[in-house]
Amino acid sequence: MRTSYDVIVRPIVTENSMMQTSDRKYTFEVLKDANKTEIRKAVEEVFGVKVEKISTMHVKGKLKRQGRNEGYTRSWKKAIVKLTEDSKTIEFFEGM
Structure with a gap:
């Protein structure tokens, strides 16, 4: 498992993915x-x-x-993950 x-x-x-972080969207490579x-x-x-939402391609x-x-x-x-408004941000992308 x-x-x-x-x-x-x-x-x-x-x-492009760094510009989307202002909209609370984060991009990951997934299985x-x-x-x-x-x-x-x-x-x-x-x-x-x-x-909140996930887009995959x-x-x-x-x-x-x-x-x-x-x-x-x-x-x-590739997965683009959109977070909810009340959720905290992902700290990994903050320093970039």
Whole structure:
């Protein structure tokens, strides 16, 4: 059985995701087979916040070449988590 720490792979720290933190939206890479209920429980348990809405999407791997060899980067799943108004913020993203 997987834990909450297994569901959340890593936070996504990009320029666009950092702009969304003012709207209380945080972006994470999650397991490919995790559903919205599992993601909600994991975020609430790990960070101690209340989740209002979750949007998920599958990110396809890109074609990359190195010399004559070519292949694809790995595919992964992204979750954008919106917190409720009365919830505290996630401290990891505060110092960025």
